[in-house]
Amino acid sequence: MPVPSRQSNTARIVIAKTALDGHWRGPQLVAHALGEAGYEVELIGMRQADEIIATASERQADLIGLHIGGHVAVAEQVIEAIRAALPEVPIFVGGVVPPWAKKRLEAMGVEVYPPGSQMRDIINAAARLTGFDPVG
Amino acid sequence: MTADEREKTWTSASGIPLQPFYRAADVPAEHRADADGAPGEGAFLRGAYPTGYRTKPWRIFQLSGFGKPEDENERIKMLLAHGETGFIMEHDRNTADHMYDADHPEVVARARDVGLTGAVMQSVNDIAICLDGIPLEATYGHAGGGVVQHAPFALAGYWTVARRRGLDLSRLPGTGQSDFNLTYLGCPPKQQIPTGPGLRFNIDIVEFCAEHLPRWVPVSIAAYNAADSGINAYQELGALFANAIEYLDEVQRRGKMEVAQAARGVGGVSFRLSMDLFEEACKMRAARKMWSTLLRERYGINDPKVANLRIHCVTAGSRMTYQQPLNNIVRGTLMGLAGILGGIQSLGVSGYDEALSIPSEHAHQMSVRIQQILQNETNLTAVADPLGGSHYAESLTAELIERGRAFQEQILEQGGYLACLDSGWLQARAAENQVAEFEAQDKGEQIVVGVNAFAEDISPHEIDGFMGVDDAYDIAIERVKGVRANRDGARASAAMQALAAGCRGDDNVMPLMMEAMDAEVTLGEVGDVFRDAFGDWQSPIAM
Numbered sequence: 001m002p003v004p005s006r007q008s009n010t011a012r013i014v015i016a017k018t019a020l021d022g023h024w025r026g027p028q029l030v031a032h033a034l035g036e037a038g039y040e041v042e043l044i045g046m047r048q049a050d051e052i053i054a055t056a057s058e059r060q061a062d063l064i065g066l067h068i069g070g071h072v073a074v075a076e077q078v079i080e081a082i083r084a085a086l087p088e089v090p091i092f093v094g095g096v097v098p099p100w101a102k103k104r105l106e107a108m109g110v111e112v113y114p115p116g117s118q119m120r121d122i123i124n125a126a127a128r129l130t131g132f133d134p135v136g
Numbered sequence: 137m138t139a140d141e142r143e144k145t146w147t148s149a150s151g152i153p154l155q156p157f158y159r160a161a162d163v164p165a166e167h168r169a170d171a172d173g174a175p176g177e178g179a180f181l182r183g184a185y186p187t188g189y190r191t192k193p194w195r196i197f198q199l200s201g202f203g204k205p206e207d208e209n210e211r212i213k214m215l216l217a218h219g220e221t222g223f224i225m226e227h228d229r230n231t232a233d234h235m236y237d238a239d240h241p242e243v244v245a246r247a248r249d250v251g252l253t254g255a256v257m258q259s260v261n262d263i264a265i266c267l268d269g270i271p272l273e274a275t276y277g278h279a280g281g282g283v284v285q286h287a288p289f290a291l292a293g294y295w296t297v298a299r300r301r302g303l304d305l306s307r308l309p310g311t312g313q314s315d316f317n318l319t320y321l322g323c324p325p326k327q328q329i330p331t332g333p334g335l336r337f338n339i340d341i342v343e344f345c346a347e348h349l350p351r352w353v354p355v356s357i358a359a360y361n362a363a364d365s366g367i368n369a370y371q372e373l374g375a376l377f378a379n380a381i382e383y384l385d386e387v388q389r390r391g392k393m394e395v396a397q398a399a400r401g402v403g404g405v406s407f408r409l410s411m412d413l414f415e416e417a418c419k420m421r422a423a424r425k426m427w428s429t430l431l432r433e434r435y436g437i438n439d440p441k442v443a444n445l446r447i448h449c450v451t452a453g454s455r456m457t458y459q460q461p462l463n464n465i466v467r468g469t470l471m472g473l474a475g476i477l478g479g480i481q482s483l484g485v486s487g488y489d490e491a492l493s494i495p496s497e498h499a500h501q502m503s504v505r506i507q508q509i510l511q512n513e514t515n516l517t518a519v520a521d522p523l524g525g526s527h528y529a530e531s532l533t534a535e536l537i538e539r540g541r542a543f544q545e546q547i548l549e550q551g552g553y554l555a556c557l558d559s560g561w562l563q564a565r566a567a568e569n570q571v572a573e574f575e576a577q578d579k580g581e582q583i584v585v586g587v588n589a590f591a592e593d594i595s596p597h598e599i600d601g602f603m604g605v606d607d608a609y610d611i612a613i614e615r616v617k618g619v620r621a622n623r624d625g626a627r628a629s630a631a632m633q634a635l636a637a638g639c640r641g642d643d644n645v646m647p648l649m650m651e652a653m654d655a656e657v658t659l660g661e662v663g664d665v666f667r668d669a670f671g672d673w674q675s676p677i678a679m
Contacts, residue, residue: 116457
């Protein structure tokens, strides 16, 4: 797949699913909303840590979104792997994340958006984490 | 009335315009005769059976399972002891959906996910543990196998356990699923056989059941998985019947059994129940009339034993909120009520902790108790089709039928239901509805209590959700290695080769699957045979 040339007036977000669970409603909605807000968004589906890292490096992602769908222990491993390989790229997480798991992930320094999160908060987070606000 | 109230457009959840009230003249003339008919006859608008719930209340039928087969066995027995009147097996999504054994690299990378979404069942031995002590001859069981490619394994595994107990398969009650809406729309696996071979498997199962398991519902079209992906109420009707047409046309083309007999098997379907109470209730009424009309007009079938559609429903998981989860007990009750007003035959109520985890024991008990309260304390079971004759309900039912048929025709014009999954057209309809709904919530036009309105919580009642177990993966690895080492290797190899040859030919794969299961061929081995024979479906969506 050819790498699109990087536009200077936006930030690029790669969104992946860490679990082998094909439910796509959440990540699709978030990707759509971030796209509408002016970000370049790439959805890459169910991927292992090394695949997410490879895509994020190749695309020079400014932010990585992980849909974790309740699978917390595996998400923690993926976050640690990304942190080690791409320490400068911020990560945010969405999906079915019970309160206890939300606290654990937040303690790792990632932002967590469980079901019922408002899209404007997710878009604001993208602006804050990438340092780029297409809306201005 | 304020100016705002006058200007606001009132619609059903699917966008059908609603009047402030209805009169007799609002019911289309051609619908009135059915509306004045009786349940259990004619177009079955008013119910599948003449006596409604008096003879038999709806079946309490909850999805359940996690961890090791032993954990799932314990949960199923708990639910049956609490009054569940059937049971649904849930296979671990990581392994079952993709047909990987636990030592497949994609699973190894996610070892700690294994068992979170169902029990790991990699051979007939695991299925036997999950079913241990459950009287299969007397209990209506759902064998799992929601994902199309997994169904032959799940069904043949369940039937092999029954056969090993010496049970007569021809008397075995239960249901399969093999659900295109789950597999290709709602939750596509990472690797999945294409839709064409999927259809072939489903009709193989239909034909096999006709011959060997007449009391088993071979495949069940679960519109739930289309609806919870975004498909609206009338689209759900249209997509479900376009799916049924695909099955029945294929039965007709193969010419090995009567379409009527296949229709009897296929005519146990499932829908999602959501929060628009009257639209959801009327959707069930509409579905029954659409089914009997479809069978008469397209296949010339008038047999009332075939034309009475039986409906299972599950309340919408996506309507259960993360915030203030106890509110979901009310939501589960109302969605269940909609189905009961619509005259459904079985019901699963989502756990109140649905947005946090798979159900805890207490959430599961609550789902059963909600249904028991509805069955025993409300007098809802006394009179069939209580909405029948309401000007509003009949008008809405007629409108859902008209729009549902139009959507069905749109699908047929594009080559049919499978073609619309392959092209991504149905997925695109789901996605556009998701976006529209989310925007309505974001603007506050659609209120979700506790989420985008009334979010104050004076007594925060935080629940943990279900924690699961942590030994499912290790046990799964031990067991899959054990089964490969201890079985009759020559018999297992021969069964795999026969299955591979069968997949490349035209014969029914189910007898070959029965032998493969009895020979203790594993989930991943069957998956490899399917992948070699059929290749992978190319998903039109990025998942």
